[in-house]
Amino acid sequence: xxxxxxxxxxxxxxxxxxxxxxxxxxxxxxxxxxxxxxxxxxxxxxxxxxxxxxxxxxxxxxxxxxxxxxxxxxxxxxxxxxxxxxxxxxxxxxxxxxxxxxxxxxxxxxxxxxxxxxxxxxxxxxxxxxxxxxxxxxxxxxxxxxxxxxxxxxxxxxxxxxxxxxxxxxxxxxxxxxxxxxxxxxxxxxxxxxxxxxx
Numbered sequence: 001x002x003x004x005x006x007x008x009x010x011x012x013x014x015x016x017x018x019x020x021x022x023x024x025x026x027x028x029x030x031x032x033x034x035x036x037x038x039x040x041x042x043x044x045x046x047x048x049x050x051x052x053x054x055x056x057x058x059x060x061x062x063x064x065x066x067x068x069x070x071x072x073x074x075x076x077x078x079x080x081x082x083x084x085x086x087x088x089x090x091x092x093x094x095x096x097x098x099x100x101x102x103x104x105x106x107x108x109x110x111x112x113x114x115x116x117x118x119x120x121x122x123x124x125x126x127x128x129x130x131x132x133x134x135x136x137x138x139x140x141x142x143x144x145x146x147x148x149x150x151x152x153x154x155x156x157x158x159x160x161x162x163x164x165x166x167x168x169x170x171x172x173x174x175x176x177x178x179x180x181x182x183x184x185x186x187x188x189x190x191x192x193x194x195x196x197x198x199x
Contacts, residue, residue: 035176036117042167043114046127050107067104074099077137083146084139106130114171117181121199124172128165135161175199 052059053073056066065071078094081087093099106126113123138161140153153159170176177183183199192198 031174032176032179035171035174036179036181038167039114039117039120039171039176039181042164042171043111043116045164046107046111047115048111050104050111053104053107067100072100074103081137082149083142083144083151084137086136086139087146090137103130110168114168117177117179117183118186119198120172120175120177120183121197124168127168131161131165131168135159 049060051057053061054067056063056069056071061071061073061076063069065076067073072095074093075095078090078099081090084090107130110123110127110130113119138159140151140159141156142151143153145151175183177186186192187199
């Protein structure tokens with residue numbers, strides 16, 4: 001007598017889970033928290049940069065050069081560029097009001113979006129654009145400055161700006177705001193439903 005003779009008995013036979021299936025489920029369950037941690041940490045990098053440049057906490061920016069004390073968030077970085085095909089253009093932007101405001105708004109906006117887990121698509125696009133501009137400003141492809149000194153570039157293509165951009169894209173694609181963030185709440189808002197690009 002075979003199982004074909006008793007289909008009901010066949011339905012009640014438990015199917016053993018393979019090691020591969022168990023591993024896949026464990027990996028899937030871990031993806032959400034891992035992506036969330038990556039999102040929050042990346043967000044704190046942007047938030048810290050904004051706060052340090054605003055208040056001058058003495059790390060990258062001294063109190064005397066802080067934004068609230070009349071300093072320029074872009075003058076030090078862009079004004080001292082000494083190599084690359086776009087150096088003249090970026091030096092021309094250094095210290096201008098529009099460049100300072102756009103730079104600081106980008107840092108604050110991307111940072112808060114990542115920490116809160118909302119608007120990750122917008123954060124990914126704007127943050128990636130910012131990172132690519134900063135990459136172009138530093139121009140790691142050059143081995144020497146205009147004065148012939150070593151640029152100390154550690155990699156001609158992939159530096160931390162590229163890594164940051166890839167992280168921004170990854171957390172948006174993975175909807176990392178849905179874990180330990182306000183992503184699900186954000187997605188239910190009427191404005192976001194009508195404009196999915198705001199997710």
